Amino acid sequence: MHDEPEVAVLRLGHRPGRDDRMTTHVALTARALGADRAVLVGDTSQSTETVEAVTERFGGPFAVERVDEWRPLLREWDGRVVHLTMYGEPVQRVQGAVRAAHADGDPLLVVVGSQKVPFEVYDAADWNVAVTNQPHSEVAGLAVFLDRLFDGRELEREWTDAEKRVVPTETGKKVVDADERGEPSSE
Structure with a gap:
């Protein structure tokens, strides 16, 4: 994970007061399961502060940043884009291709939505990936995806x-x- 190309998680959409806990959990899951950073969109200062405090106490490296607009990041991303959605291809069917692209040096941007995700995200994604085609938590989907991406290696990670x-x-x-x-x- 440290010598591999970057894995960043982009949390789309945030409704203050309603999504604070979920956005925080998306970023904490990204941190705990091998991503290098989380990018949170909108008024996510509470979530950002919580994740920074956890990283300070329990180690890193991990970065969390807040942006007002996600489109520039998606447009300028120099790598592959994975969009986690229940409408995508089954993770077990695409995990090999995603792992291979990452192993070949492609940074990955993993997009996790909250409310309705604009079609341009589906269109920009190299893979629209479903962890089951049933409604469930985006935190659970991210956790399963990262575990599949890193093939369990993230569970033995050393924190500095x-x-x-x-x-x-x-x-x-x-x-x-x-x-x-x-x-x-x-x-």
């Missing part, structure tokens, strides 16, 4: 510059501080 680290345990919760060498030390 973290203040905290979660230690997997069978039961309970364990969070440790990172010392000067970046190694965990118990609280």
Whole structure:
């Protein structure tokens, strides 16, 4: 993921007050499952601040940015575009082609909508991809897509510059501080 071409997630549409939590979860899912950055459209300052705070506490690299207009990014993107939609081709049918393009050096822009997505997004996409053709959460679709793209490698990712680290345990919760060498030390 670090030596691979960029994977950016573009969150289209944001209704303040209504979509704050969902937009935040799209960006956190992008971060946790291997994307390099999330681009949030509209008045998403609350989501942006939350994701920046999580990245500061739990490490990176990951960037989150806010833009007022998504069309310039889509128009100027120098790579391939994947639009996640329930109306697209099944992910299992296109994952090989998407993985191959990424492995060949093509950066990927993964577009995740909220409200009705304009047809120009469908038209601009190299792949319109469905994680099932049933209504469900865009967060779930993004998670499945990224896991398929990275073939599970994102689950073993190493995080740098973290203040905290979660230690997997069978039961309970364990969070440790990172010392000067970046190694965990118990609280």
